Amino acid sequence: MGAPLPETSARKYDLGFAKWVYDNVDGGDKMAMCMQCGVCSGSCPIGTQMDYGPRKLFMMIRAGMKEEVLSANTMWNCTSCYRCVVRCPRDVPVTYILQGLATHAVELGYASKRDTARFSKAFWWSAKTFGRTDEGLVTARYYFSEGLVAGIKKGLANLKIALSLIKTGRLHIGLPKKVKDRKGLQAILEKAQEIEARQNSGESA
Amino acid sequence: MTDGPKKFTYYPGCSSQGSATHLDQSLRAVAPALGLELEELDDWNCCGASVGHVEGGSLPNTALSGRNLAKAEQQGPQDIITGCAACYLNTHGTNEKIKKDVALRRTVNEALGAADMSYDADLQVRHACEVIVNDVGMDAIKERVTNPLEGLKVAGYVGCQTVRPFGNTDAGGKYDTYDDPEFLDNFAEACGAEAVAFDPKTACCGGSVSVMSPDKTLHLIKEILDAAKEADADVIATPCPLCQTNVEIYQDQINEKFGTDFQIPVMFYSQLMAVAFGMDGKKDAALNQNTIRSEKLEGMAKK
Numbered sequence: 001m002g003a004p005l006p007e008t009s010a011r012k013y014d015l016g017f018a019k020w021v022y023d024n025v026d027g028g029d030k031m032a033m034c035m036q037c038g039v040c041s042g043s044c045p046i047g048t049q050m051d052y053g054p055r056k057l058f059m060m061i062r063a064g065m066k067e068e069v070l071s072a073n074t075m076w077n078c079t080s081c082y083r084c085v086v087r088c089p090r091d092v093p094v095t096y097i098l099q100g101l102a103t104h105a106v107e108l109g110y111a112s113k114r115d116t117a118r119f120s121k122a123f124w125w126s127a128k129t130f131g132r133t134d135e136g137l138v139t140a141r142y143y144f145s146e147g148l149v150a151g152i153k154k155g156l157a158n159l160k161i162a163l164s165l166i167k168t169g170r171l172h173i174g175l176p177k178k179v180k181d182r183k184g185l186q187a188i189l190e191k192a193q194e195i196e197a198r199q200n201s202g203e204s205a
Numbered sequence: 206m207t208d209g210p211k212k213f214t215y216y217p218g219c220s221s222q223g224s225a226t227h228l229d230q231s232l233r234a235v236a237p238a239l240g241l242e243l244e245e246l247d248d249w250n251c252c253g254a255s256v257g258h259v260e261g262g263s264l265p266n267t268a269l270s271g272r273n274l275a276k277a278e279q280q281g282p283q284d285i286i287t288g289c290a291a292c293y294l295n296t297h298g299t300n301e302k303i304k305k306d307v308a309l310r311r312t313v314n315e316a317l318g319a320a321d322m323s324y325d326a327d328l329q330v331r332h333a334c335e336v337i338v339n340d341v342g343m344d345a346i347k348e349r350v351t352n353p354l355e356g357l358k359v360a361g362y363v364g365c366q367t368v369r370p371f372g373n374t375d376a377g378g379k380y381d382t383y384d385d386p387e388f389l390d391n392f393a394e395a396c397g398a399e400a401v402a403f404d405p406k407t408a409c410c411g412g413s414v415s416v417m418s419p420d421k422t423l424h425l426i427k428e429i430l431d432a433a434k435e436a437d438a439d440v441i442a443t444p445c446p447l448c449q450t451n452v453e454i455y456q457d458q459i460n461e462k463f464g465t466d467f468q469i470p471v472m473f474y475s476q477l478m479a480v481a482f483g484m485d486g487k488k489d490a491a492l493n494q495n496t497i498r499s500e501k502l503e504g505m506a507k508k
Contacts, residue, residue, distance in 0.1 A: 026263055045409040045425055077421065080255040081409040082369035086383045095370075103258050119417045120259035127257060127269065131250040133219035142417065161454045164496040170224045170450075177222045180248045184320030185272060189261070191319035192268040195312055199264075 013064040021061050024200070025100035027093035034058045040084035040094045050074045054084060054094050070110040075102040076117070118145040128189055131179030136162075136171050211340060213331075214277045214285045215243035218292035218446075219251050225289070225446035227491035231475035232288045232333060234489035238349045238482050239341045247280060249273055252295035255413045264312065270299035271313040275324040288333040288475070290366035290445040297330040301376050332367060334444050334474070335378040338388050346395040351483040353397025354505055359477070360403040360438035361389030362429060364410060364448035383407065392474045393442060396481035401436035405429050410451040419455055426452055427459050430467045440470045440499050442477055449473060453496055470499035480506045 014020075021028045034055075041053025051072045052060065060069050075098040084094035105111040106120070122141035126133050144151030155162075165171035179185055221229035236243045250272055251257070257266040273296060277285050287293050303310045304326045314323045337346070363386050371377030372386065381388050384407055390400035408429055411422025429452055433441050443449050453471040460467055472495065479490035486492045486506025492499070 046411070046414070046421065049421055077414065079365075079409050079412040079414045079422070081365040081412065083365070083383075083407075083409070085370045086373075099258050100263065103262060106259055107262075115417045116256065116414075117259060119413070120256040123254070123256050124260035127251040127253065127261070132222070133251045133254065135219070135223040139416070160457065164454065165224065168494045168496055170226055170494060170496075172223045177219075179250050181320070184322070185250055187319035188268050188272055188316050188322070189265045192265040192313075192316035193262060195315060196262050196264040199312075 012067060014066040015064045017064045017066040017069070018062045021097075021101070025097055025104065027096040028100060030090075030092050031058055031061065031097055033090040034092050035090055037089065039087050039089065040092075043083040043087050044078075045081055045083070046077050046079055050077050054098065057098075058092075069101070070105045070108060073114070074098065075105065076111070076114045078102075118142055121145065126176070128186060129182075130176045131182055131185045132177050134172060134176040136173065137176055210237065210240050210242040212242040212244060212281075212283045213336070214246050214280050214283055216246045216249055216273060216277075216285055216287040216289075216292055216296065218249075218287060218289035219254075220289055220446040224450045225473075227494035228288050228446055228449070228473045228475060230491040230494075231473055231479045231489060234484055235475050235478045235482060238478075238484075239337060239345060241286070241336065241341070243286065244280070244283075246273060246277055246285070248276060252289075252292045254291045254295070257295075264316065266295075267299050267302075267309070268313060268316045270296045271303070271317055271324055272320070272322065274300055274303075274326075274328060274330075275317050275322040277328055278324055282328070284329040284331050284336075286331050286333055286336055288444065288446075290332075290364060291447065293330065293332040294366045294371070297332075297371055297377065300326065300328065300330045301371075329376075331378060332444075334367060334388055334392075335372075335380045337392070338380045339378055343391050343395045346392065346478065349478075350395070350397055350481045352481055352505065352507065354393075354477060354481050354502070355397050357393075357398040357477075357501060357505070358401050358437060358439045359390075359393040359398045360401055360433040360436055360441045361393060361406060362403065362408075362433075362441050362443045362448060362452070362471075363389050363406050364443055364445040365407060365412070367444050368407060389442060389444065389474060393477060396477050398477065398481075401438050403432055403436050403438070405432050410445075410448045412447055412451075415451045415455065416447075419458060422451075423455060423459050423462055426455050427463055427465070430456065430459065430465070430469055433469055434467065438469065439501050440472050440477075442472050442474050444474055456497065468497060470495055470497045470502070472499065472502065477502070483507055 143154040253266040415422040
């Protein structure tokens with residue numbers, strides 16, 4: 001949050017960025033209602049660990065600071081607590097906008113190394129392959145997404161937790177739980193991806 | 206309550222087969238006693254939780270809930286019920302969005318068409334706590350209590366997504382406030398326990414950030430534990446699978462990092478109900494599935 005804005009001299013502005021966010025991010029059009037009161041940033045449980053709180057991020061979007069916005073850790077540190085959403089006096093769906101920015105940051109190649117991006121990749125793999133989240137497999141894939149050594153290190157750091165969950169029957173071991181109609185589910189997701197790509201490319205449905 | 210059980214299509218969610226089997230087990234155990242019939246949603250899939258949109262994209266993530274809603278519609282007109290905060294948030298949120306946004310409904314149905322499915326957007330998706338508050342009522346809980354949890358001090362920790370952002374909306378059942386909800390305290394008291402004063406009722410446990418990078422969020426969980434300890438609570442009670450796991454499993458790491466000595470059991474409200482209803486401590490209340498066990502509650506439970 002309290003971080004200073006980046007140096008102005010070398011900064012590139014994309015004056016169409018705000019319009020792009022309004023048009024392409026879910027709930028983005030409502031961002032136009034933001035009056036910079038800061039209730040969102042003040043309500044955020046983890047705002048102190050964000051490069052910029054939501055209020056400042058929204059101002060940066062309006063200023064056209066595309067690079068800085070899409071490279072920010074703000075959306076990756078959002079815990080989806082929805083406190084900003086229920087408190088915003090202008091009904092701006094802040095959490096949803098951050099989620100949309102996260103999706104676009106990944107698409108546009110700004111975020112592949114972020115924890116959440118790597119976790120999300122493992123998560124979606126499980127959702128798409130099995131139709132369900134196998135928490136153990138997703139966590140393991142996430143741990144090892146930074147490489148073998150990092151994976152082993154993370155695994156060992158949380159070994160005690162894993163063992164306690166196994167002991168209490170809360171870490172599923174063995175073949176992942178699956179939906180019966182995986183073919184149907186995957187066809188739906190592929191079709192949805194296809195529609196979204198079509199919409200993003202500007203062709204109307 | 207009306208005569209005979211009220212039927213629901215029950216969406217247990219992925220955590221019911223992993224980290225929150227004790228929520229699923231205890232909820233299924235107490236439901237009939239509360240007059241609720243839970244018929245499992247056939248071949249349900251993941252809701253996308255808090256991160257599905259990131260890699261999957263917005264529409265595919267929405268389509269996950271779309272498939273569950275279409276499946277539920279095939280199963281009957283009864284309301285969908287879920288005990289999981291994230292499942293509720295996504296399924297209810299998508300459902301309400303599809304109801305209002307005709308273009309989105311058409312798009313989701315185009316995707317569902319790939320598996321010969323469709324959804325007319327005429328169902329309601331409800332959180333188990335809201336159903337217990339609005340359809341069951343505290344008196345009905347009290348009537349079922351045969352083994353009051355006398356002397357058990359409970360810190361009611363609601364967490365975020367159970368009440369935010371839908372808790373105080375018309376479609377969300379208008380059942381409690383965002384910042385100071387009372388329902389969990391009322392559940393505990395109806396079960397004969399003492400609900401202690403506990404400020405961080407809807408504080409955040411860090412959600413999936415705690416799963417990925419606990420170093421960023423251990424201090425948030427510590428605040429919740431601090432308040433429970435200050436109130437001299439025997440147990441923390443919560444409705445949320447992720448809150449339960451996060452607040453429970455990281456206590457050792459918090460103790461190591463902050464020099465504290467937390468060892469506070471974190472239970473689901475439905476586990477408390479199962480014990481208070483005189484049900485089996487293991488088979489129904491699943492008390493053996495907590496990594497930090499409550500000797501006090503286990504001492505009260507039927508063996």
